[in-house]
Amino acid sequence: MIGRTGAEGRDSVTMIVQVARMYHEQNMTQPAIAEQLRISQSRVSRWLKQAVEMGIVRTVVLPPEGVYPELEEQLVRKYGLRQALIVESSGDERSTMWALGAAAATYLEATLTNGARVGFSSWSETLLATVDSMVPLKRRRAESIVQIMGGVGQPAAQLKATELTFRLARIAGGTPMFLPTPGIVATPSAREALFQDPNVVETAAAWENLTDVLVGIGSVTPSPLLQVSGNAVSEAQMRTLRELGAVGDVAMRFFDADGRPIETEFNDLVVGIGVEALLKTPRRVGIAGGARKFEAIRGALRGGWVDVIVTDLMNAQALVADN
Structure with missing residues (x-):
């Protein structure tokens, strides 16, 4: 788990990786990702930013161990x-x-x-x-x-x-x-x-x-x-x-x-x-x-x-x- 404590901050690394791959490798738009995964577009945007900050997104998506x-x-x-x-x-x-x-x-x-x-x-x-x-x-x-x-x-x-x-x-x-x-x-x-x-x-x-x-x-x-x-x-x-x-x-x-x-x-x-x-x-x-x-x-x-x-x-x- 990363980010803030509590339910609103318990962002799953697995889901951050999924969103990053959908956006960067499958060329899906943020609204399309939000609709498919049943999450808000603002959450998609935030997770994409976190993926960069965590070093998951460089030129390719690098999922952490265990994902x-x-x-x-x-x-x-x-x-x-x-x-x-x-x-x-x-x-x-x-x-x-x-x-x-x-x-x-x-x-x-x-x-x-x-x-x-x-x-x-x-x-x-x-x-x-x-x-x-x-x-x-x-x-x-x-x-x-x-x-x-x-x-x-x-x-x-x-x-x-x-x-x-x-x-x-x-x-x-x-x-x-x-x-x-x-x-x-x-x-x-x-x-x-x-x-x-x-x-x-x-x-x-x-x-x-x-x-x-x-x-x-x-x-x-x-x-x-x-x-x-x-x-x-x-x-x-x-x-x-x-x-x-x-x-x-x-x-x-x-x-x-x-x-x-x-x-x-x-x-x-x-x-x-x-x-x-x-x-x-x-x-x-x-x-x-x-x-x-x-x-x-x-x-x-x-x-x-x-x-x-x-x-x-x-x-x-x-x-x-x-x-």
Whole structure:
């Protein structure tokens, strides 16, 4: 990190390098860069000046050690992304999650725009790390922070999902909109009953007008987070998903290796945003890493489930090399 302390000064070296390359090597105008990266033109101008002051821009862009602009650009081109951010990790899954969260926090602090309506997925370690790494923004950046899925797991997970939504809303200055329900229920009729509640109806209506979503990317590896009313999702359900080709999920909407949605009765048990509303959101930020997430991340990118990816170096290299 460089520059001033606090959220407004936590300028990411990675993003300064990206802006410098877009301007000096790709001949993009400052307004075009600002539009693509969802940042202000004044921030683009300031970062270009800082790139010169830091010695990054001379006759060519010289990224500091630990920054991978060429690999990020390859990911963007190969998968048609808006942006890719790559972090180094020691290989330990927990440290990887927190490294990803720190990078995502810096990205959001720089790119959240005034009036943003941000959809926020259920509790996960990467989202927890992201919110924990953020500091309160000096200016209001969000109109609302909208929970797009109920809490997945034991009842305590519902409280954690609500708490994270509230914390992000406080950081960004937006109004929180909660979904105080389980993320997965036992029967379709139970789901239908929940969607009769006025609070749920109001939050669900907001899903149609989101400007951004912030999500983790899940794998089909059995996890203690997958619960139904305190009981684990049955192995039969997971086996069905795998037999249908599921490799991962975003907000419990499962997809195959090519990113195609998996059609199954399980969808009728999920209390959360639908596939259509999710995919039409203008910016979809996915945060995921670790060896067991490769197939899930690749499927999410192939299917356009996210258009901004924050991932680790190992996965980024594998994604670029994949045929």
